[in-house]
Amino acid sequence: MTMFTIAGSPHLHGDDSTKKIMYGVVIAMIPAMLVSIYYFDFNAIRVLLLAILSSLFFEWVIQKYLIKGPVTITDGSALVTGILLAFNVPTNLPGWMVIVGALVAIGMAKLSFGGLGKNIFNPALVARVFLLISFPVEMTSWPKPMPVTEGLFADVITGPTPLGVLKEGLRAGDSISKLQSELPGYVDYLIGQMGGSMGEISAIALILGGIYMLWKKIITWEIPVSILVTVFVFSGILWMVNPEKYIDPVFHLLTGGLLLGAIFMATDMVTSPMTRGGQLLFGFGIGLLTILIRIWGAYPEGVSFAILLMNSAVPLINKGFKPRRFGVKPGVQLGS
């Protein structure tokens, strides 16, 4: 007798999968990867490969020998974490530090929480902050971008990031107009001519990746747009109050890790809220904290801290922000 499959409905499945999403993110990161290889040549490749391979290795070794469970290194999530880790460190970081970062990202921030889907904090950001606190000198010595066309194997010159220049200058009592004459221009920020972590230097490359992910429906607009709008509005208000003390909002949008964070880190599905309202609040919080830290904090850059802080608020946000239920008057549902 012929046997037929029995299962509950639905009997159709769309063509989406975790793998597709993860590899989609990888494709979206290609422009930023190419830009960093263009400016930092072999060092960028070295850091990328080290971060990817050690992330995959730690995922494999921990899942196989420590957890003794299924090994999921092909699902693409460790690959994404590896690339993001590389994006978040300077390209002249000693190799062993990159490896330590991968161990922290995969071992501590991801697998110790239960693996894919269960971590509270973005693994690559946990690793970045761990490295920043543990190795503050190495993590803040940024190589100057040097196009491959201007010669390979040139001596690496290090310098501060634009945000670093700004913070130090303001501390020393310089005015914005004086500092701006020392800083690169907006076109440089767009194409990647500024000091910074490997993946954050080119705004155009990051935005391209963001558009790709929006098109492929890997991310939705709520989180990146709410972060960028908050940063723009908040820093814009300050700038209008005193343009000699606070730099203009476009500078804040284009420098540091803001675009990398808003497009690739804060949008991490696992560590962001589930509903549109929650995502808007999440983005607002990140934008607000970023400017607070950048302007009044001890660090010149605050995106990573802002995202991690808001990551910790996600369970609470999910409780407060429910989707609009069909047939239930808005507002009635809250607090039930």
Add this chain to the structure above:
Amino acid sequence: MGVLKTFVLGGIHPEENKLSSNAPIEALPVPEQAIIPLGQNLGAPSKPVVNKGDKVKTGQLIAEAAGFISANIHSPVSGTVLKIDNVLDMTGFRRPGVVIKTEGDEWDENIDRSGDLITEINYTSEEIIEKIKQAGIVGMGGATFPTYVKLMPPPGKKAEYVIINGVECEPYLTADHRLMLEKGREIIIGTKILMKALKVDKAVIGIENNKPDAINHLTELTKNEENITVVPLKVKYPQGGEKQLIKAVFNREVPSGKLPIEVGCVVQNVGTTFAVYEAIQKNKPLFERVVTVTGKSVKKPSNFLARIGTPINKLVEAAEGLPEDTGKIIGGGPMMGKALPSLDIPVVKGSSGVLLMREPESHRNPESPCIRCSKCTNVCPMGLEPFLLAKASKVGRYDIVENEKVMDCIECGSCQYTCPANIPLLDYLRLGKNKVGNIIRNRRKK
């Protein structure tokens, strides 16, 4: 035409695959033996009123409604009652049914078998409702809720509109589409009968835009009908759900836990409307229906007019046989239909289609961890959070499941269709609904 109407929350766009939309309705031969399950409708199974050995005519009552939410069943063939015994039905269980051996095809003499179109409606509202009840008509879109009950609004509630559901949003199915093309006049008269029964003076027919021929045909037929409007709708699943259809057409939201009558609407499927026409104008009870037989490997995707009780294998034979690569047989559409264990299962009142799925598409993909992408939440037409309901059901936290409105779930399957981690979300939601349903019933008893 401007912007097409549709519902707001969620929804998906599965591949339509309407392979049989150009196949005219074909009457299938009367089966040699009819297997008639007694539990064909939502509510109580019917009670048999014939005995083994009795002679019955086509259209003769063989089982009567057992309670308010139940329905009469009429013999789909003429012949001798072979046995009243357990038969394999849609659910895969053996449950009580009547088996009749066919001898000729002698119809009950009250049934008007002529092809004449009878436009005059000579009955009062009460008479119509009673006749629909006697004819054993149930919702033929698949839910099989007794139709006459829907025509009797509870005290204090008043219907304003009849909505005829010609959406047919399930992929593959075309039975309603063909019926609208071939029995358009009857459906319009059926609509007027329903309007009269409910004492309303307005009706709309909602049809998705992927059936332009049906939209044009019915628009043409209702050109002189001031009170019946055809509303083309943007294609989006599950628009055929009552609540989604009302939202799409009138922008009214049926409150959570309530019925469409709460917002003045009564929704009837086009197949049901046609059956109403036949019952009222032709004295013909519900014993046959249009069934789509389809699938990517099916040689001749078809729409058959089949007697209730015809084993599905007769339909498959008529569609030129079971394809070798068949892995799953679905009674109904691929989104909400039931997987059937055997081809011996008969056509029932709620059978809208038989879908033969190919072997490679018959299996679920391996499940992986939830990555909290929130796609299930975004596609849920009821605004629920399937990931949360599934997880809470899995660990037995039915208090959360109830608070998060699992009972609003219409089981459309959009969440599971969308889930990139292949989590069987609807399985868990059904579990949650079942448990919470029991909890609510027990609470009421106390």
